[in-house]
Amino acid sequence: MAWLRKYWLKLLLLTLASFLAAGAFVASVVAGDEHSAHRDTALWTGATLALMVVLVTASETALNERERTKAREEASRTAAQVRLWYNHVLLQMSKPLGKLAEEHAAAYNATGATPPAGLVTTRTTESTTMRRSALVGAATLTARLDAAGLPTARSAYYRLVNRAQHEFDLEDWAGRPVAPRAKIDGAAGSHFVHDILDARSAYHAGAATGLVSKVNQASTDYRSVIAVPVMAGAEEFGVLTVDAPKDTDLTVDHVRVVQGLADLLAAALALT
The missing domain is CATH 3.30.450.40 (GAF domain)
Structure with a gap:
């Protein structure tokens, strides 16, 4: 469910950035028309929309970076847990297991069976x-x-x-x-x-x-x-x-x- 929420949030940000960029483009076209009565309004509107595009894009980038940071932290924790498990469990078991196997084999061979x-x-x-x-x-x-x-x-x-x-x-x-x-x-x-x-x-x-x-x-x-x-x-x-x-x-x-x-x-x- 958390993944689904992040997916829709990213989709919403992408859609919003697209609409704002399109609005900024239209405003720039109107502002470029010297005979338009709304030239100044379109100019300010385009600048505002362009700023909003930058802010939305920055929000999406920050969201992606936060997810990458969390992924790196999780990978680091997993690697540390694996090392801890290996060094304190598996490594401690392997040598006694070898000694036990060697003594078992020696005892069996000594029977002459x-x-x-x-x-x-x-x-x-x-x-x-x-x-x-x-x-x-x-x-x-x-x-x-x-x-x-x-x-x-x-x-x-x-x-x-x-x-x-x-x-x-x-x-x-x-x-x-x-x-x-x-x-x-x-x-x-x-x-x-x-x-x-x-x-x-x-x-x-x-x-x-x-x-x-x-x-x-x-x-x-x-x-x-x-x-x-x-x-x-x-x-x-x-x-x-x-x-x-x-x-x-x-x-x-x-x-x-x-x-x-x-x-x-x-x-x-x-x-x-």
Whole structure:
């Protein structure tokens, strides 16, 4: 009902401005006739109508600006509520969930029982679904989308295959092309092991931190990077990364989002 009232108010203002503009035009025509007996009256009438057009147009502009301000305030409140909900609810749940899943899987494996075939299939299917969801979420919930609504960020999950040799293999990725590196090893692999897995903390490169990517420092394809550990309890699975073109694309809030997704992915992997 409120929307309907605003709609009719805008329509009324637009109609009124149109009639006043038409009246001002007619008055200007009469005032331009040197032989008209009502020339002076028409001149003042036209000026008054023109002033009224300006006032009505200003009222409509003020109404539109007030609605835009309210929309921006509502969007800001919604974003703040989402951040509050995520940081204080989802993020707090994801890590304990991973630890619980890891301990559950360890206890089950310790029994020596052979998992039923159906359970094995379900584990594999759901783990793949969780991995894909985490990657798509990391690519779409961080950096801005482009004009076509596609992500400008790129996410990747690297599985730890050889800790001693600092080797990680690309398991899956999502987001903007092209595909990320198929293997992380050498200095970049050492960075993944020591700075992320051993430290059990995120690495954030970009304008907010002043750091640069240690995976490919010479690359001009991305300037923002977030890399977080994928761990459930003491179990290490690998590293989840997100990168974006501009050094301002990925913020501190995005680090929390990516870490929460990594924890949920780790919980699924632990059960697999």
